[in-house]
Structures are given as C-alpha cells and as structure tokens.
Amino acid sequence: MPILPTHWGNLPPLFARERLHPAAIAQADRMLAEAGGKSEGKWCVAFSGGADSLALLLTVWTLWPERRSELCVLHFNHRLRGAESEADAVFCAEVCGEMGVEFHIGEWSDAKAGASEAEAREARLAFFETEMEAVGSRVLWTGHQKDDVAETLLMRIARGSGSAGLAAPRPVQTRADGRILLRPLLTLRKAEIVAALQKAGVTWREDASNAVGDFFRNRVRRDVMPPWRAAAGNDALGGAALTRELLDEDDAALNVWLAELLPEGGYDGDALDVRALEGKPRALWRRALRRWRPLAALGRAGFEEVLALCARGSGRTSAGEGVVEIGAGILRYMEKGGVGRGGWTEARLSVGTVLFLPDGGVLTMRVVAFTAELRRRIFAGQVDMAREAFLAEEPAAFCVRPWRTGDRYRPLGAPGSAALQDLFVNRKIPAARRGQLPVVIGEDGRILWVPGFPPAEESKTTSDSVTGLHLTYETGTCTVRL
Numbered sequence: 075m076p077i078l079p080t081h082w083g084n085l086p087p088l089f090a091r092e093r094l095h096p097a098a099i100a101q102a103d104r105m106l107a108e109a110g111g112k113s114e115g116k117w118c119v120a121f122s123g124g125a126d127s128l129a130l131l132l133t134v135w136t137l138w139p140e141r142r143s144e145l146c147v148l149h150f151n152h153r154l155r156g157a158e159s160e161a162d163a164v165f166c167a168e169v170c171g172e173m174g175v176e177f178h179i180g181e182w183s184d185a186k187a188g189a190s191e192a193e194a195r196e197a198r199l200a201f202f203e204t205e206m207e208a209v210g211s212r213v214l215w216t217g218h219q220k221d222d223v224a225e226t227l228l229m230r231i232a233r234g235s236g237s238a239g240l241a242a243p244r245p246v247q248t249r250a251d252g253r254i255l256l257r258p259l260l261t262l263r264k265a266e267i268v269a270a271l272q273k274a275g276v277t278w279r280e281d282a283s284n285a286v287g288d289f290f291r292n293r294v295r296r297d298v299m300p301p302w303r304a305a306a307g308n309d310a311l312g313g314a315a316l317t318r319e320l321l322d323e324d325d326a327a328l329n330v331w332l333a334e335l336l337p338e339g340g341y342d343g344d345a346l347d348v349r350a351l352e353g354k355p356r357a358l359w360r361r362a363l364r365r366w367r368p369l370a371a372l373g374r375a376g377f378e379e380v381l382a383l384c385a386r387g388s389g390r391t392s393a394g395e396g397v398v399e400i401g402a403g404i405l406r407y408m409e410k411g412g413v414g415r416g417g418w419t420e421a422r423l424s425v426g427t428v429l430f431l432p433d434g435g436v437l438t439m440r441v442v443a444f445t446a447e448l449r450r451r452i453f454a455g456q457v458d459m460a461r462e463a464f465l466a467e468e469p470a471a472f473c474v475r476p477w478r479t480g481d482r483y484r485p486l487g488a489p490g491s492a493a494l495q496d497l498f499v500n501r502k503i504p505a506a507r508r509g510q511l512p513v514v515i516g517e518d519g520r521i522l523w524v525p526g527f528p529p530a531e532e533s534k535t536t537s538d539s540v541t542g543l544h545l546t547y548e549t550g551t552c553t554v555r556l
C-alpha cells in the first residue's frame with residue numbers, strides 16, 4: 075500500500091512559491107541561474123518523516139522539477155525511541171522509494187537513554203556534514219516553520235542570546251565553509267502545514283517525543299507555547315516571525331559595520347588590533363572578541379570579563395600602539411585555571427597571561443621593551459605601584475598565590491627582606507584585603523611583586539635594561555586603592 079496518494083505531485087496552494095520564504099526561494103533560483111543549466115551539486119533535504127520535512131521534500135520536488143534527479147534525502151535515526159525510531163526510518167525510505175529519489179540514512183551509534191537534546195542534534199548535524207561531503211553537496215534544505223521560530227526565540231531568551239542567536243532559524247544561512255542552509259517553510263504555521271497535508275491525503279510520522287519528551291524544546295512546545303499564544307491574544311507566531319526578521323536585519327547591519335572596521339581574516343592571530351573599535355559601541359567590541367579564536371574556549375563569565383576589560387581599553391595597549399594582546403591559549407579564567415571564587419591557592423602563569431582573580435582583579439604580564447621614554451617614567455617615579463610594576467628580568471614561568479604567613483619580601487630600595495605581614499601592617503593594608511592580593515613568585519621561589527609595593531630589589535630596572543616584564547593589576551573598573 076503506497077504512502078503517498080497518487081496525486082501527491084499536485085501540492086496544495088499553501089506550498090506555492092509565493093507563500094514560502096522569499097529569501098530561500100530566491101537563493102535557490104539564483105543558484106540554478108548561476109549554474110546555467112549545469113548541475114551545481116546535489117541538493118540535500120533533511121527528512122525526519124514528520125509533517126514539516128515531508129511537506130518540504132514534496133515542495134522542493136514540485137517547485138524545481140529539473141532538480142529531481144539530484145535530490146539527496148538525508149534521514150538520521152537517533153535511536154532514542156526504540157521501535158518508533160526504526161519505523162520512522164522505514165517510512166522515510168519508503169517515501170523516497172515512491173518518489174524515486176536518492177535516500178541516505180545514518181544511525182546514532184552512541185545513542186543512549188538520557189542523551190541530551192544537544193548531543194542528539196550534534197550527532198545529526200555531524201551526519202549531515204559527512205553525507206554532504208560524500209555526495210559533493212553544498213545545499214541543505216530543512217523543514218523549520220513558524221512555530222519553530224517562536225520556540226527557538228523563547229528557548230534562546232531563557233538562555234541569554236543576542237540578535238545573532240535570536241535571529242535563528244534563518245531562511246538562508248551561509249556558513250563559513252560555503253555550505254548553504256535553506257528553510258523555505260519559515261512563513262508557514264505548523265497547523266497550516268498539517269491541515270494542508272491532511273487535506274491532500276498525505277500521511278506522515280508523528281514524533282511521539284514531541285508530546286511526552288523531556289527535552290527543553292518539547293517542554294516549550296507542549297507547556298509554554300499554547301498558554302503563551304492564548305495570553306498574547308493576537309497572532310503571536312506572526313509577531314515572533316517579525317521579531318526574528320528584525321533581529322536578522324540588525325545582526326546583518328552589525329556584521330557589515332564590523333567588517334568595515336576590522337578585516338574579516340584578522341581573527342586568527344594571537345593579537346587583535348582593535349584601534350578601529352576605539353569609541354565604537356560595545357556591540358561591535360562583543361562581536362569582534364566573539365570571533366577572535368584565542369577567546370573561543372572561554373566560558374560566558376570569562377568572556378564577559380575580557381569584554382569589560384578590553385572594551386574600556388584599559389591596560390591592554392601594548393607600547394602605546396593600541397593593540398589588544400591576550401596571548402593565544404594562555405588566557406586563563408578562574409574556572410579553568412584552578413583558581414576558585416571561594417578561596418584560591420595558586421595559579422601557574424606564563425608571559426602573556428591574563429589572570430582573573432577571585433576579588434575581581436585582573437593580573438596581566440607581558441614582555442616590554444624599555445624605551446628611553448619608559449625608563450624616564452620609571453626613574454621619575456611615575457609608576458603607580460598599586461597597579462603596575464616593571465621587572466628587569468623575564469622568568470619563563472611564574473606562580474601567583476595569596477599571601478602566606480612566613481612570606482618575606484624585599485621591595486625596591488629596602489635594605490633587606492622583611493616579613494610581608496609587617497609590610498602590610500606598615501602600609502595599613504586591612505587584614506581582609508591581604509589574603510586577596512596576588513603575590514607574584516619567580517622561578518626561584520622569590521617574591522617578585524605584590525601590588526601596592528615596589529617591585530623586588532633584585533629585579534629592579536636599570537639604565538642597561540633592554541627588555542623586561544610589565545605586570546599590571548586592576549580590580550573592577552577602577553585602579554586598586556590599597
């Protein structure tokens with residue numbers, strides 16, 4: 075017994091090109107026009123067996139008859155719903171058999187009970203990548219519709235997202251690797267799609283997990299959307315779709331603006347020249363730093379701290395050139411570097427490191443050239459010792475830790491070393507503050523610097539110093555007051 079009715083080639087008017095997202099349709103037409111009648115590679119269609127992607131498959135098949143022989147349908151069996159998942163896969167294969175289109179299926183070998191939504195999605199996307207590579211395709215069609223837009227918006231708001239994230243799913247998404255994702259059904263509501271298919275006598279597979287699953291999207295779809303739409307009392311899905319379009323425009327505008335300021339290819343190196351961003355809105359700083367590879371591994375809190383640090387431009391300008399330098403792979407954040415907010419013990423650092431301390435302080439160290447002007451500043455005593463120190467040596471590694479009883483230190487100009495505790499008392503540094511200050515220790519275990527004090531006598535800068543080390547320590551947006 076065939077799945078598709080004999081007249082399935084005559085699609086309901088809902089799926090006419092005028093009803094679909096114009097950007098997706100235009101992109102597809104443009105690709106065909108550019109190919110000039112030749113093949114420009116296969117068009118892959120992501121088909122879950124559900125109503126949306128079945129409507130998508132039938133639509134693409136109908137609207138571009140010349141591409142029928144070059145469609146490649148991809149189905150991923152997540153294997154999370156036992157026999158149901160198997161039945162979905164069989165259904166998809168049968169539909170493709172009836173349509174006479176190429177069908178590729180993948181299975182999630184790592185599927186396990188309790189797998190997360192993100193893991194399942196990641197495995198599916200990896201399968202799509204592999205298959206597209208294998209068949210030489212750069213185009214993937216997916217069946218996202220208007221309900222998906224509203225759900226995605228609500229989900230991403232809950233997690234915190236900017237215009238780039240809230241503008242998803244997009245009708246046309248061009249990825250960095252040149253692949254293009256097309257979502258022509260974004261203009262249609264799920265209920266419309268379902269009604270149109272029903273009327274046409276087309277059946278599909280219902281995803282049982284939509285009704286009972288515990289993924290965030292399932293909960294939003296099932297528990298949040300109906301009361302939200304009822305409470306809005308208007309076309310809430312239309313409102314969400316409009317919001318998405320507006321955010322997409324804002325996002326594109328910011329990207330254009332940023333590209334005018336910083337070269338697109340400038341985000342891979344160890345340093346990011348941000349002079350062009352000086353005085354520009356924070357949104358541009360955020361975007362630039364988000365793209366900068368060395369920061370990619372930072373968690374959200376770490377990223378916000380780096381952004382705050384860079385966007386106010388303090389302390390990061392190297393030798394007056396205005397170049398932000400945060401060494402690649404050597405930026406540590408307290409979560410990663412073993413320094414916890416509650417109490418910290420020790421962090422090993424190397425030159426170029428930016429260390430975020432539990433008191434909100436930021437310690438940086440980098441190599442500096444002692445220019446005549448810099449030497450003049452140092453010798454004239456124009457260095458604020460609470461926040462910076464210059465050392466005439468470049469130890470390969472450092473350790474930074476809080477003060478310990480028994481620590482001895484010989485600041486510049488002192489006749490000999492003294493107990494750090496006594497120095498704290500002399501300088502009237504409150505007891506509560508003492509344990510928070512970073513004590514910088516050199517390779518030989520000697521204290522090189524404690525903010526608020528001059529650098530170590532043995533490391534002092536002389537008129538022979540050519541290069542050395544510049545340490546800075548700042549808390550919050552203002553200089554530390556000791």
Ligand SMILES: Nc1ncnc2c1ncn2[C@@H]1O[C@H](COP(=O)(O)OP(=O)(O)OP(=O)(O)O)[C@@H](O)[C@H]1O
Nearest residue numbers: 120121122126127148149150151195216217218222
């Ligand atoms: N198992 C699957 N195999 C093939 N394609 C799929 C599968 N699941 C979903 N898709 C494709 O992805 C589209 C969106 O599906 P769905 O909304 O369930 O996914 P999602 O996880 O929310 O996607 P995204 O996170 O990318 O928005 C479907 O219309 C279909 O084109």
